[in-house]
Amino acid sequence: MKSSNPTAVANRNYLVEMALCMGAYVAVLVPAIWLLDRGGLTGPLKFAVAAAPVVPVVFVFIALLRYFGRTDEFERRMLLESLGLAGVITALLAATYGFLENAGLPHLSAWFTWAAFMGAWLIGRLIVSRYYGT
Amino acid sequence: MNNRIRVLRAEHDWSQAEVADRLGVARQTVVALEAGKYAPSLPLAFKIGKLFGKPVEEIFDAESAT
Numbered sequence: 001m002k003s004s005n006p007t008a009v010a011n012r013n014y015l016v017e018m019a020l021c022m023g024a025y026v027a028v029l030v031p032a033i034w035l036l037d038r039g040g041l042t043g044p045l046k047f048a049v050a051a052a053p054v055v056p057v058v059f060v061f062i063a064l065l066r067y068f069g070r071t072d073e074f075e076r077r078m079l080l081e082s083l084g085l086a087g088v089i090t091a092l093l094a095a096t097y098g099f100l101e102n103a104g105l106p107h108l109s110a111w112f113t114w115a116a117f118m119g120a121w122l123i124g125r126l127i128v129s130r131y132y133g134t
Numbered sequence: 135m136n137n138r139i140r141v142l143r144a145e146h147d148w149s150q151a152e153v154a155d156r157l158g159v160a161r162q163t164v165v166a167l168e169a170g171k172y173a174p175s176l177p178l179a180f181k182i183g184k185l186f187g188k189p190v191e192e193i194f195d196a197e198s199a200t
Contacts, residue, residue, distance in 0.1 A: 007160045073175050074163035132171045134162040 010070035017063035085124030136198035
């Protein structure tokens with residue numbers, strides 16, 4: 001039987017919403033890449049197609065916000081603390097690499113910051129979970 | 135913040151999952167509460183008091199609060 005515990009319901013809804021967002025992401029990303037590879041697009045339309053996959057990513061964060069509003073207070077705290085740690089770690093990494101570029105390291109894509117933030121969020125979550133013993 | 139949740143839970147013969155369901159929180163929240171690693175909000179503290187039929191000050195040790 002499904003639990004009626006509001007936190008368990010929040011977890012279930014979050015998983016369903018995330019799965020839908022990921023499906024939408026693939027459904028937008030694949031045709032966007034195909035259209036760009038095919039060529040022929042110019043001007044604002046080309047930029048719109050290139051940026052289109054960010055729309056489902058926005059929905060990912062909306063799903064996260066909804067989860068934040070529905071889950072229990074302790075999970076909310078862990079989520080916020082792990083995001084805070086991720087922000088600090090990412091800022092330090094980005095600044096460090098920025099300075100290293102002055103010393104001759106190659107200029108990196110903006111994707112570096114995205115990947116660094118996601119990795120740092122995972123590390124932040126592990127640190128926070130360990131701190132609270134969960 | 136030290137508390138008697140683990141003892142009270144044992145007296146009622148409830149698992150951590152059962153207490154979590156009765157409070158409407160995740161099991162990990164009960165784990166952190168019992169370990170004294172997490173001090174609950176006032177609403178959750180009162181909910182815990184109501185669940186065990188005890189006043190909040192009989193469950194939580196104010197002296198151990200940081």
